[in-house]
Amino acid sequence: MQSDHSTARPVGRGAKVRAAVHAATLAELVDKGYAALTIENVARRAGVHKTTVYRRWKDRESLLTDALAEHMALDIPVPDTGAIETDLRALARSLARAFTSPTGQAILAAMFTGAAQLPEIAAARRHVFDDRLARAEPVVTHAIERGELPRDTDPAELLKTLAAPIYLRLLITAEPVDETTADQAVRVTLAAARAGVLRPVRRDDEPAKAAR
Template sequence: MTSDDQQRVRAVGRGPKVRAAVHAATLAELVDKGYAALTVDNVAQRAGVHKTTVYRRWEDRESLVVDALTEHVAADIPVPDTGAIDTDLRELAAALVRWLTSPAGQAVLAAMFSDAARLPEIAEARTRVLDDRLRRAEPVISRAVERGDLPAETDPHELLKALAAPIYFRLLVHAEPVDDATAEHAAELALAAAHAGVLRRR
């Protein structure tokens, strides 16, 4: 290792600073090169740490990408608590649209969907990221059920999927632009379906 490399490693520090630096480097590599070309070696070099430091915390490329993406999505799409399910759903949908149309969101989408056909591991990574998102947002629906704003048998995951589905369909299937109006419409559809009782637990 050169003296410059040693200085970069020392500058990163330990603990949370290392994790943050590696997460940032992972996302940067994903944006620049896509999932297929992402390597732990390049992530470590960009983060200014030894690759052994990365492997001590993440066992492989998939777990590293999943961890970085879940934290990134959680930060960019916060879970609202406005006290009303209609405004909670609108805020969730609007935050999803903002993220999907951001440079980072577009790069992540491209990597997670275009590479999936030739890299089976990315399908698993995508599932893990989406499952984490559903888990984090589930309290929005649970609180609404407790307040009596939604039917008692409403399935949180089904409602959240119904909220996201129109947005992803427009963006990925029809290649249409999505905006605040898209988010508003998605929230209205999901809420109507929940009130109609079609999103019950099975």
Template sequence: MEGVSPRPAAVGRGQKVRVAVHAATLAELVEKGYAALTVEGVAQRAGVHKTTVYRRWKDRESLVVDALSDRSATDVPIPDTGSVESDLRELARSLVRMMTGPTGRALLAAMFSGAADVPGVAEARRQIFDDRFGRAEPVVVRAVERGELPPRTDPSTLLKALAAPVYFRLLVTGEPVDEHTADHAAEIAMAAARAGVLGAP
């Protein structure tokens, strides 16, 4: 019929639904923050029914964890340059790019902006960071195997040392976070690792 706008096409099943819901989740986090995010709001933004969301994610927490973990894996690829120094530098630079972009804003909105007392936030935060460190651990394992780092170097402890200067600026001092921040963080982590102080706590 003339003058009647066609109905928007429904989002397809499978991967298309997952991509659409993840994008909607990140957008809702940035705009509204974690405390105000609802599955209904995400579904509406994604163009799907809320029951479609609940079939894949049991609750808001699991949806946020999945969306952020998936995007973090895309935004912070795990380098394998053959040298731990350049691997850590690239890892830190990717982290800075992510945290100063849309995914980082979503992460901060979800985990650190007035949502600390919301049930499930602490567990969601732990899951996201566990996932991120777990993906990056091979960088340290390979370096130990090549003899670039002391045998007792703990991957998780080193990666936390690498990320700490970035998050300190983002969350505490509000200082600029840029490529120089990333390179300096990598230098600090390397110096500590080579000094043998980054064993398991």
């Protein structure tokens, strides 16, 4: 007897196919983990032929990277409340909710445990988080433009400071992650930013390079 997802109906073309394949990829990741993730199973669950998937993604790593980046963009939307404190609170709370969900837990497992040391997974992880930072940086640049933060605030450093305590609990200490965690991360991040310590990081060899 075939499972429900193996007899899924055709889903059409273009954006609908992409959305269906992304959803199937994440569902396979949640159900079976990265090790058992295959293009064939994703295609079957999505209701498309495997050649349709291969036409858009060269392998499972590129498919997973694309699906994860899109999922994080949708599941952790970039807020625009008009104030940096409420923007960061919305961002941090979304991050906490996203990674404590079953899908979020499966994503973390795929990126940080098991196959996480494989070069292709390390590259996927870097791409996903670089994409996340790039999407969220306008939250900080708009706050600088409004005069809420020092002009030399580094958007990437601020966002990393915001996310760090959440990821610490998720990946290292296994402590609870909730809105209280998110709100505390916001308070610490804003205090650091307003004190002027979240400036661009200068590497030890940069002054020497500049002097040449």
